[in-house]
Amino acid sequence: MTSTEAARRKKGSGPFSWFEWLLAGRYLRARRRDAFVSVIAILTMAGITIGVAALIVVMSVMNGFREELITRTLGLNGHFTGFPVExxxxxxxxxxxxxxxxxxxxxxxxxxxxxxxxxxxxxxxxxxxxxxxxxxxxxxxxxxxxxxxxxxxxxxxxxxxxxxxxxxxxxxxxxxxxxxxxxxxxxxxxxxxxxxxxxxxxxxxxxxxxxxxxxxxxxxxxxxxxxxxxxxxxxxxxxxxxxxxxxxxxxxxxxxxxxxxxxxxxxxxxxxxxxxxxxxxxxxxxxxPMVFTDWQTRNQTLFSALQVERVVMFTILSMIILVAAFNIISSLIMLVKDKASDIAVLRTMGATRSSIMRVFCITGTAIGFIGTVLGFVFGVLIAVNAEAIRSWVSSVLGVALFPPEVFFLSELPSRVDPLEVIVVLAVSLVLSFLATLYPAWRAAQYDPVEALRYE
Incomplete structure (x- = not known):
């Protein structure tokens, strides 16, 4: 093994060194002294999980509803209806x-x-x-x-x-x-x-x-x-x-x-x-002579309303992830204040500002990543079994959820669109990463002399 390879392994692969990963991992783990900060981080992770799962489930149900409605409507009504003239x-x-x-x-x-x-x-x-x-x-x-x-x-x-x-x-x-x-x-x-x-x-x-x-x-x-x-x-x-x-x-x-x-x-x-x-x-x-009307014109109001509803629901449910991202900011700011002396010691030992910034970026992004993965798992499981869950809840509560007289269909349809799931995951991860930038930048600006003055 050459000296260059040894130095690279010691430093860690990629743009982050091994001690940055190690330190970020220690900050994520709960300790008695840091219990409150860890609870905030867990609640933030839960918020992201709920937001991602809700987005996947709602978008899948709306996709299934639209697809079933089109399939059944066009299964009995043609794509064109031609009426005679004169x-x-x-x-x-x-x-x-x-x-x-x-x-x-x-x-x-x-x-x-x-x-x-x-x-x-x-x-x-x-x-x-x-x-x-x-x-x-x-x-x-x-x-x-x-x-x-x-x-x-x-x-x-x-x-x-x-x-x-x-x-x-x-x-x-x-x-x-x-x-x-x-x-x-x-x-x-x-x-x-x-x-x-x-x-x-x-x-x-x-x-x-x-x-x-x-x-x-x-x-x-x-x-x-x-x-x-x-x-x-x-x-x-x-x-x-x-x-x-x-x-x-x-x-x-x-x-x-x-x-x-x-x-x-x-x-x-x-x-x-x-x-x-x-x-x-x-x-x-x-x-x-005949007049032909297509299915999109005949059902324009219904399917336009469904499209608008999809956009509105995506926007509203994305706010859950956005709120959770703000919680990442607050939890990291609290963590930065709690670890002020640690940051000062690291700076005096030679850690650069960018290194400190990367530590807290890894910490906050990890919270968002774990929440996103959990939300993906729960969301897909619920979306795939939406009808079975609806039937079970209806039987337990004795209440008809999604009554067919209102929703047109006798069953609750659901179709998971991989592209939409990727978009939801990307939005969650990007928001989680962006939420870490300001607290990480604040941590990197700490002056070690000021931080250690009253220690």
Missing amino acids: QAFSDYNEVRDNLESVEGVVSAVAFVEGQALVTSQYGSSGVNIRGMSIDDIEKLPLLHSSVMYGGWEDWDDLEGVAVGSRLAANLGLGIGDAITLVTPNGPQTPFGSTPQIRSYPVNAIFDVGMVEFDSLFLYMPIRAAQDYFRLYQDQLREGFGELDLMATDEEIDEAYERVYTATAVEVFLSNPDGTFAMQRSLEDAAGR
Whole structure:
């Protein structure tokens, strides 16, 4: 070993010498004489731990909430909704096929939509009715796979309905039970329009995990919905019932498509954020005048509020770390005053001002580093198990935390974003380091003669 290497090892690797690390470590350890200063340091460390953990948990829950909300909303509603302009929308199947041929489009579905009052022997509720064929329902995996009871068998051939689990619970419905749908837009009479009242059996009960859909949406076959909402062209429908009894299924379907209309089509893209670039392509491919609205425009208020809330929560919770950083300043100032004589002795033994400054920088930064690491561990553990912890606390307290009626989702979602975690850790470490500079600078300015005068 050369003399240079020996001197480097004695001094310590990096910009800090071994005695600076040793001295900083001794200042961090509790002693009976320094118990009060050590308690302040522990409380400061706890504050940083709480701040970092709270930031990670809150940001993860908000990420999960936004992701689940987008996934479930776009799982049933398309990235684009196209509405016909002027003429009756009887060529909806052709338009749907044209839109599916556009590059970047995963699928397109046609549907009938309207509102009605649904009643059962146990109550009534307003619902949003959607009429869709089984082929289009299969393009919505979230809906198709969420059936709890019943199923989609012979969906197009049966005049049954599918209801959400919460709606079924509110109305006391089970598979096979009959419901009555009432809408004011019924047949015209000399005295005006009469209500449209029809009964349908419940064929399926679904649960997509989103309160809005599980309590307000009702699905029925598209042809039954077209008849119920009278979405047909009267002048063509008069001859529709006079088809030859020997007509083939293809001839019947062709005649049906000429007579009956749909409300709109929904388009699902491979890239949900690419709506701006796709709108012109969809308008050109539709083959008829249509107005397309994207999901970001439809939900602009909600997702803008979520984005603002994320920024505000990050700022507010960062204040916890900032307060803890100020505690580092106060605890180090107290430590500097308590160790004034030690600093003076070190200066008389040849320690430089920069060396003294590094000792207290290491001490304060170590407090912040340990608090940050503990906060990272606790924060990630809580964020990963957020739903399990919520369920346990709810069962212990007997109180519904994060009720789905308020937060839209039946479970508390959480998604840890590694980039955001890195940002939180970086903010904590930087604030902890900056908080050490002033006390360390004050320690380095001590005059050994003045410090030892009254010793």
